[in-house]
Amino acid sequence: MYKKGYLIALLVILGLFTFGLVGFYIFSAGLGDGLEKTMEDAGVEEGESAYKAPFDYGNNYTSTWIMGFLGFAATLVVGGLMFFGLGKKNGPGKR
Amino acid sequence: MHIPDGLMDPTVVIAGWLLAMAALVISVRVVNKRIERRSVPLMAMLAAAIFVAQMLNFPIGGGTTGHLVGAALAGYLLGPFAGMLVMFTVLLLQCLMFGDGGVTALGLNMFNMAIIGCLLGYYVPKMLPKKAEKAGIFAASWLAVFIGATVCASELFLSYEISGGAYGISGTIAFPAMMLSHALIGIGEGLLTTGTIMLLAKVAPGVLKIKKATMTPIKRGGVDV
Numbered sequence: 001m002y003k004k005g006y007l008i009a010l011l012v013i014l015g016l017f018t019f020g021l022v023g024f025y026i027f028s029a030g031l032g033d034g035l036e037k038t039m040e041d042a043g044v045e046e047g048e049s050a051y052k053a054p055f056d057y058g059n060n061y062t063s064t065w066i067m068g069f070l071g072f073a074a075t076l077v078v079g080g081l082m083f084f085g086l087g088k089k090n091g092p093g094k095r
Numbered sequence: 096m097h098i099p100d101g102l103m104d105p106t107v108v109i110a111g112w113l114l115a116m117a118a119l120v121i122s123v124r125v126v127n128k129r130i131e132r133r134s135v136p137l138m139a140m141l142a143a144a145i146f147v148a149q150m151l152n153f154p155i156g157g158g159t160t161g162h163l164v165g166a167a168l169a170g171y172l173l174g175p176f177a178g179m180l181v182m183f184t185v186l187l188l189q190c191l192m193f194g195d196g197g198v199t200a201l202g203l204n205m206f207n208m209a210i211i212g213c214l215l216g217y218y219v220p221k222m223l224p225k226k227a228e229k230a231g232i233f234a235a236s237w238l239a240v241f242i243g244a245t246v247c248a249s250e251l252f253l254s255y256e257i258s259g260g261a262y263g264i265s266g267t268i269a270f271p272a273m274m275l276s277h278a279l280i281g282i283g284e285g286l287l288t289t290g291t292i293m294l295l296a297k298v299a300p301g302v303l304k305i306k307k308a309t310m311t312p313i314k315r316g317g318v319d320v
Contacts (some may be wrong), residue, residue: 005299006136013144020151028152028160033217034244034276035096037159038251041272042264047101053194059151067193074192075146079184080139086123086180087130 017068025061096164096245096277097189098204100197104254104262111203111250118179118210125176128182134177134305141169142181146188154285161280166212167239168288172295174306175217182209208246212239216288217306231290236288237281244277245270 032040039046058064117276129137144163152160165185169178186204189195196204216239220231248270254263263269295302 006140009140009299013140013147017147017151023153024151027154028192031152031154031158031160033096033152033160033162034273034280035098035247037157037276038248038269038272039102042268043100044264046099048196049197050100051191051194051198053190053192055193057193057195064150068150071146071150071188071192072143072190075185075188076139076143077206078188079142079181080135082184083138083180084132086127087132088137 014069014072017072018065021061021065021068025064096204096208096244097186097196098200098207098247098250102197102254102260102262102269103200103203103250106257107198107254107263108203111200111206113167114210115183115202115205118205119183122176122179122183126180127223130177134173137302137305138173138177138181141172142184145169145306146185148287149189155276155283156277157276159276161276161283163284163287164212164240164243165288166209166243167216167236167284168291170213170216170239171220171235171288171292172302172306175213178213178216179209182213182320203247203250207243207250210308211243211246215242226314228291232292233285233289236285237278240277240281240284241274244273244280248273253312264311 055070056066058067115210120217145163145168148163148165150162152162154160166178166182169181172178173181183205186196186201186209190198190201190204206310215235216232219235219238221226224232248266251269251273252266255269267271293301
């Protein structure tokens with residue numbers, strides 16, 4: 001994929017996230033996922049976390065979008081650096 | 096399906112870490128020999144896309160929601176080992192940046208959501224004839240979620256039994272609740288994964304060839320590395 005293709009893919013993913021988040025806030029916000037519902041059914045409450053994360057996913061459209069963008073960018077950079085480090089010695093590839 | 100801290104018995108947590116670390120070491124060794132620089136941007140882009148896709152829960156009825164896990168998609172597109180590394184990256188950042196899933200439970204989350212899903216995403220479609228590939232992708236995605244959830248229910252049950260009820264959830268609650276809800280979530284996973292791959296086949300068919308690259312040893316001077 002050429003550089004323009006990556007830029008288009010990036011914009012498409014963020015565009016889908018922007019629209020998908022509207023649906024999330026209309027239909028799903030405030031509802032638990034399968035494991036959370038199972039814990040609720042069993043009367044089990046989430047215990048004290050062993051680690052305090054610096055961010056949360058936000059509680060409204062704007063803050064969740066910003067956090068999603070932050071997570072997207074962090075994953076892109078950390079993943080990119082990690083995978084590049086692994087592939088560095090192999091070069092562009094000869095098969 | 097992100098397991099929080101304090102839910103599972105420490106024995107189960109340690110077992111999860113051992114399995115996840117073994118898979119991580121194998122994945123790094125395999126990918127280190129086979130990854131090409133040109134595959135890196137696609138792997139990073141897929142990881143980032145899975146990160147935001149996991150934030151978008153969809154309702155499945157009964158006051159429960161689910162979201163795309165993405166492991167079957169990563170396993171299908173990149174092969175099981177590169178797929179696992181992509182999923183490990185997503186789960187690690189979700190945990191460390193946003194507290195999504197407990198730090199102590201990260202090994203179990205990696206096992207339930209990354210390892211099982213990537214293996215199924217790669218091997219299930221391969222077991223079917225080429226003309227049934229779409230059905231294979233759907234089946235792999237559904238199985239990735241359903242088996243992952245069933246294993247999670249088993250971990251809850253084991254924790255409950257080992258600890259005498261101090262950790263985990265009784266099997267009579269954990270198995271039906273987890274399996275029923277994730278049987279429905281798996282349908283969403285199957286539709287989204289199959290749809291994404293069909294779309295990629297039309298607009299960016301080159302992406303579907305990356306798997307071959309990450310599963311074939313690189314030749315240096317005509318010798319397989």
